[in-house]
Amino acid sequence: MGEAKARKAAAERARLQRKLPVNLHTLHGGELSYREESVKVIEEDPELMDHVELIETVMDYIHFFVGRPSKDLDHETIQLLTCRMWNDIAASLGQALRGYYQISAMVQRDIMEVVFLMSMFIREPARIKQWRESDHKTRQTVFAPRKVREFLDTYDGFTEGKRGKNYRMFCEYAAHATWEGFRLMGPANGKPQLGPFYDPTLMKAVIVELAQLAAQAGANAGHWYDTGNDPEAMLTQLRRMEVSMLWLERYFDRPADRRTINELKKAIALTSDQAV
Incomplete structure (x- = not known):
């Protein structure tokens, strides 16, 4: 009995002394090398830097405003969705940099899906409470991704079905x-393989798509967050608006209405003068 207990105790000590397998450290090292290569290529490409700057700006904007107190339960719901x-966005960019383009x-x-859901809430705010309190059946019949897209297309009078086509692309390829x-x-133009890999063409394609979604995420979040007289909030809002405006002009040929930006700049200047 004594020997059996000793063997059991030794086995338990060995169990408690285990370390992460070397293979996982090796994998992580490979991912980091792909990330370094990806960052180098991005920093040498002005267009990729434009997209990454937009992505980071939206992330910074969301990070700032979700940390502020919520006004009510509906506002908290929006904050949680923007957190998601x-x-x-952080996970998608990280996977792209490390060579997991499909992920x-x-x-x-x-x-x-969240962008479309928040777009529905912008058009009909009463649906926030309905969604929050919905059961599984209601979510499937009212808030399923297809139902949300159909609602938006009908509300906006769109008949081309572009939302559905873009959604199916992500379904079929990812x-x-x-x-x-x-x-x-x-x-x-190569063969599928196991594990991460580096391909600048795929990386750029994935980051371009992510930038487009980030721009929509920032615009939707911006509908719900007020700056008040907080200079830091106004500066954070201004940066998102200016970076998004320049990005839209450069890549979608959409001249921006600068009146809102100019009004925000005046408000920032007035707040600064009052602080002095």
Whole structure:
């Protein structure tokens, strides 16, 4: 009996002394090397830097405003949804930099779902409470992704079905197991492979899509967050608006209405003068 107890005790000590397997450290090292290579390429490409700057600006904006006290339960619901978008954006960018392009795109589908859901709430704020208190059946019949897209298309009078096409792209190439999805598991025009890899063409494509979703996430979040007379809040709002405006002008040829930005700059200047 004594020997059996000793063997058991030794086995338990060995169990408690285990370390993370070397293979996982090796994998992490490989991911970090891909990240370093990705960052180098991004910093040498003005267009990629434009997209990454927009992504970071939106993340900074959300991070600032979700940390402020909520006004009521509906506002807290919006804060939680924008927290989810922040987490998704961070995860998607991180996966893209480390060479997991399919996973990055898969996470982007979740951003799109939340963007569409918040777009519904902007049009009909009463639906926030309905969504929060809904059971599974209601979520499937009213708030399922397809139902939300149909609501938005009908509300906006859109008949082209662009929202559905974009959503299906993320489903077929990333979120669902499909033959087409294997194209994101290997270098462009190459064979799918196991584990992360580096491909500048795929990285750029994924980051461009992420920037577009981040711009929408920032615009939707901006609908709900007031700056008041807080100079820091106004500066954070101004940065998001200016970076987004320049990005839209450069990549979508959409001249921005600078009146809101100019009014915000005047408010910031007035607040600064009053502080002095």
